[in-house]
Amino acid sequence: MFDLIKLRREQGRQYIKDIAGATVSQNYRGFPLLDETLCNGCRECVESCPTGAVTLDRLKIDMGRCVFCGVCEAACPTGAIRFSNEHRLAATSREALIVASGSKPTDYLATAVRPRKELKRIFGGSLRIRSVSAGGCNGCELELAATTNVNFDAARFGIDIVASPRHADVVVITGPISANMATALEATVSAVPAPKLTVLMGVCAISGGVFAGSPALSRDFLKNHTVDLYVPGSPPHPLALVHGLLSLLGRRGFALKTPNTPETPADTDG
Amino acid sequence: MNDWLDLKNGSAVSLATVPSIPYDALFDSIRERCGKGDRPVAYFGVAEGEGVTLFTVLANDGEGVLAAAQTELSRGQHIRSLTPALPLFHLFERELFEDFGILPEGHPWLKPVRYAANRFDPDAKVEDYPFFILGGEGVHEVAVGPVHAGVIEPGHFRFMCRGERVEHLEIQLGYQHRGAETLFGTGPLSQKGALAESICGTSAVAHAAAHAMIVEAASQTRLMEGAGIAREVLIEIERAGGHLATLSALAGDVAYLPGNSVMAGLRTTVINTLLELTGSRFGHGMIRPGGILRSVTTQTGKLVRERLAGVAERLDHLGRVMWSSPSVLSRFERTGTVDGETARRTGMVGPAGRASGVDRDARRDLGVPWRTGGQRPANIAVCLEQEGDVLARAMVRYRETLESIRFVDGTIASTDLSSVERTSPSQTRNMRPSPDLFAVGVIEGTQGEIVHTLVTGPEGETRRYKIKDPAFNNWYALALAVRGEAISDFPLCNKSFDLSYAGHDL
Numbered sequence: 010m011f012d013l014i015k016l017r018r019e020q021g022r023q024y025i026k027d028i029a030g031a032t033v034s035q036n037y038r039g040f041p042l043l044d045e046t047l048c049n050g051c052r053e054c055v056e057s058c059p060t061g062a063v064t065l066d067r068l069k070i071d072m073g074r075c076v077f078c079g080v081c082e083a084a085c086p087t088g089a090i091r092f093s094n095e096h097r098l099a100a101t102s103r104e105a106l107i108v109a110s111g112s113k114p115t116d117y118l119a120t121a122v123r124p125r126k127e128l129k130r131i132f133g134g135s136l137r138i139r140s141v142s143a144g145g146c147n148g149c150e151l152e153l154a155a156t157t158n159v160n161f162d163a164a165r166f167g168i169d170i171v172a173s174p175r176h177a178d179v180v181v182i183t184g185p186i187s188a189n190m191a192t193a194l195e196a197t198v199s200a201v202p203a204p205k206l207t208v209l210m211g212v213c214a215i216s217g218g219v220f221a222g223s224p225a226l227s228r229d230f231l232k233n234h235t236v237d238l239y240v241p242g243s244p245p246h247p248l249a250l251v252h253g254l255l256s257l258l259g260r261r262g263f264a265l266k267t268p269n270t271p272e273t274p275a276d277t278d279g
Numbered sequence: 280m281n282d283w284l285d286l287k288n289g290s291a292v293s294l295a296t297v298p299s300i301p302y303d304a305l306f307d308s309i310r311e312r313c314g315k316g317d318r319p320v321a322y323f324g325v326a327e328g329e330g331v332t333l334f335t336v337l338a339n340d341g342e343g344v345l346a347a348a349q350t351e352l353s354r355g356q357h358i359r360s361l362t363p364a365l366p367l368f369h370l371f372e373r374e375l376f377e378d379f380g381i382l383p384e385g386h387p388w389l390k391p392v393r394y395a396a397n398r399f400d401p402d403a404k405v406e407d408y409p410f411f412i413l414g415g416e417g418v419h420e421v422a423v424g425p426v427h428a429g430v431i432e433p434g435h436f437r438f439m440c441r442g443e444r445v446e447h448l449e450i451q452l453g454y455q456h457r458g459a460e461t462l463f464g465t466g467p468l469s470q471k472g473a474l475a476e477s478i479c480g481t482s483a484v485a486h487a488a489a490h491a492m493i494v495e496a497a498s499q500t501r502l503m504e505g506a507g508i509a510r511e512v513l514i515e516i517e518r519a520g521g522h523l524a525t526l527s528a529l530a531g532d533v534a535y536l537p538g539n540s541v542m543a544g545l546r547t548t549v550i551n552t553l554l555e556l557t558g559s560r561f562g563h564g565m566i567r568p569g570g571i572l573r574s575v576t577t578q579t580g581k582l583v584r585e586r587l588a589g590v591a592e593r594l595d596h597l598g599r600v601m602w603s604s605p606s607v608l609s610r611f612e613r614t615g616t617v618d619g620e621t622a623r624r625t626g627m628v629g630p631a632g633r634a635s636g637v638d639r640d641a642r643r644d645l646g647v648p649w650r651t652g653g654q655r656p657a658n659i660a661v662c663l664e665q666e667g668d669v670l671a672r673a674m675v676r677y678r679e680t681l682e683s684i685r686f687v688d689g690t691i692a693s694t695d696l697s698s699v700e701r702t703s704p705s706q707t708r709n710m711r712p713s714p715d716l717f718a719v720g721v722i723e724g725t726q727g728e729i730v731h732t733l734v735t736g737p738e739g740e741t742r743r744y745k746i747k748d749p750a751f752n753n754w755y756a757l758a759l760a761v762r763g764e765a766i767s768d769f770p771l772c773n774k775s776f777d778l779s780y781a782g783h784d785l
Contacts, residue, residue, distance in 0.1 A: 012599070012600045013537060013600060016537060016541070016596055016597060016600050017537065019593065019596060020540075020541060020544065020593075023544050033554075034551065034554050034555055036554060036555050036556075036557075036558050036579075037554060037558060037559075038558040038559060038564065053704065053705060056704075056705075056708060057470075057704035057705070057707075057708060059470055059471070059472070059473040059474065060473070076473045076476075076477075076563070076564075077558075077559065077563070077564070078472070078473045078476075078559075078563055078564035079558055079564045079572070079573075080472075080473075080564060080567070080572065080704045081704075083572050083573070083701070083703065083704055084703070084704035084705065092558070140429075140430040141426055141433075142430075142431070142432045142433055142455075143433070143454075144454075144455050144456075144457045144781070145432060145455075145480070145781065146477045146478065146479055146480040146483075146779075146781045147431075147432055147479065147480030147481055147779060147780075147781060148477070148480030148483065148561050149480075150430050150431060150432060150480070151480060151481070151524060152560075153430050154429075154430040155543070155547070158540070158543040158544065158546075158547065159540045159543055159544045159547075160543075160544060160547045170429075170430055172428035172429070173428070174426075184455070184457075185457055187454065187455060187456055187457050187784075188396065188456075189394055189405045189453050189454045189455070189456050189784075190425065190433055190454045190455070192406065193425045193426055193433065193454065197426050213477070218477065219462070219473050219474045219477050220457045220458070220459070220462065220474075220477070223396070223457055223458035223461065223462055224396045224397075224458060224461075225395070225396035225456050225457050225458030225461075226457065226458070243473075243477070243559075243563060244480070244560075244561065246560070
């Protein structure tokens with residue numbers, strides 16, 4: 010008993026207080042910073058990209074296809090491609106994920122997620138997630154599960170993960186949607202009572218990622234359903250999902266917030 | 280029969296030097312060798328029209344060698360099944376049947392494996408899996424999945440129970456099949472690092488290392504000095520983070536909240552050290568054929584050591600409380616037992632195997648090319664338990680977490696990682712496998728041995744890229760572990776194995 014209390018004291022405070030403004034390690038590969046004026050047209054980035062996310066006619070990176078491996082950054086001899094540590098990458102439209110030369114993380118944050126008023130009224134205080142992994146490697150799944158851990162603690166915003174689609178408000182889809190999971194995904198989503206939201210978490214769900222074009226996938230689901238939120242990354246940071254959801258709901262403090270002092274779990278000791 | 284070709288781990292040989300053994304002789308030779316303790320690490324076909332070349336790689340863990348042979352078969356051919364005498368082969372033979380219709384006669388459990396997109400029988404559908412049916416008074420079935428209650432990958436579990444007691448569990452996989460192996464064969468192999476990182480999320484680093492090892496061997500590229508050691512550091516951090524996720528969830532399954540939350544927090548710190556080193560919490564974008572893509576500064580090395588030392592200390596404090604807590608021990612002890620004999624007969628690997636006394640660890644047994652002459656690293660202890668229950672599997676993971684941290688700490692302290700030169704994406708891109716080669720690479724990942732195998736064609740193109748994740752070895756053991764247990768203990772048993780669905784389904 011006393012050992013347990015001692016153990017508890019040792020843990021201190023580990024939750025990140027300011028989720029909206031939290032920044033992650035400088036080394037994190039997040040929002041790409043592109044500078045066309047530095048580009049010498051050598052095509053090293055295009056040749057090295059595993060998913061065809063980089064285009065050169067105008068230097069652009071499609072975050073919906075980017076796996077954030079950073080190989081293009083390492084390949085670029087002129088520094089025209091760099092990755093910032095901005096992890097808050099969610100967007101409400103697929104087009105918003107295409108980053109052009111000169112785009113700044115602050116501008117992206119200000120426009121990428123369009124809050125919907127009616128959602129705040131319905132889900133503002135309580136948003137329940139049902140996860141469907143449809144070919145996900147377990148990377149996005151682990152990061153989704155991490156949103157509820159002691160560091161990110163999404164439950165304080167009313168966001169939690171539920172066991173049944175019947176109890177859910179939002180389906181978070183991870184993975185490139187394998188053909189063998191197509192039926193189960195459709196059935197799960199149809200079991201969620203309306204009104205409901207659909208979120209694509211991770212590059213595989215958004216575009217197929219490194220699996221794009223595989224005959225083992227069946228992505229017809231996306232033809233028949235509208236997507237409410239895209240969260241790019243491979244996998245996205247847990248904070249990116251939480252931030253994206255809260256921004257979509259229009260929660261105060263979550264749109265247009267600029268980064269303040271660095272705060273990562275390892276630095277926040279009690 | 281000694282006409283197999285001996286290979287070192289992480290080496291490539293000309294296809295012509297891999298001895299061709301007719302099936303009947305192969306059958307006898309495998310039975311003889313496996314009778315003495317060898318075991319299969321690869322057993323797969325490469326199709327050419329109607330012909331199928333079967334490649335077999337056996338591992339002799341004691342001597343640290345792999346032995347390879349090839350055998351000519353054809354699609355739809357009937358062969359004598361090895362499985363009745365050697366259950367080690369049961370899933371390998373099922374895979375061969377699913378891929379090419381090669382029918383192992385006498386196989387006791389010839390069922391679909393993963394409903395691969397390019398399967399031999401396209402009419403076989405994932406919805407029509409032929410479940411075993413248990414009859415009798417009071418017998419009922421509980422069907423779970425493919426979508427599960429938690430945030431985990433999909434798979435279907437069919438429990439055949441009498442009351443609460445599980446008489447038999449059948450695990451149907453394949454929902455996660457993404458055609459990964461086929462994708463390795465489209466486009467330049469050296470460019471598939473990111474694909475390797477997406478085979479199995481909890482072993483992204485280890486799979487990337489196995490892929491890099493194959494490309495380096497097949498293109499006769501020398502690894503950058505020190506890059507191998509840097510890779511080992513990353514693999515061990517990944518292992519520590521993975522085990523902590525498993526242990527945290529295990530504690531959660533028995534409602535032991537201190538364990539659940541403390542270890543989830545420790546996992547965050549561990550994978551954030553991976554982030555400091557690689558730019559990704561999962562270690563993506565670091566290991567590529569030729570070496571490592573980013574340099575490790577002395578400062579980062581120091582930060583990693585400090586943070587991991589803190590993790591080890593806190594984990595030790597938790598362990599002292601948790602492993603003497605009756606509420607934990609009463610649920611973990613004697614639950615989901617797999618005895619050593621069963622574990623060896625079914626070919627278990629990794630921490631789940633070691634928890635049943637299977638003294639097998641590729642880090643020690645098979646060596647790696649970057650250690651001189653395939654020398655075995657002496658500075659990593661293999662953690663063994665004998666009981667084979669949930670507690671044993673948890674203890675192996677707990678001890679391995681501390682051991683991995685100790686290894687990382689010692690290695691960073693004694694090696695100057697900042698002097699390791701980075702490889703460049705253009706260097707990686709120019710690494711082309713030689714024609715008509717056979718290459719094999721084994722890496723001990725978080726859940727056990729990862730095996731990548733490559734067969735190239737006359738232009739150096741990929742004819743087959745075969746992946747074996749440790750999940751392939753261990754899923755069947757989970758089904759055996761829950762026999763006779765209460766169905767309510769299934770989540771606990773399942774989590775203690777923590778097998779990858781995607782790694783199995785590919």
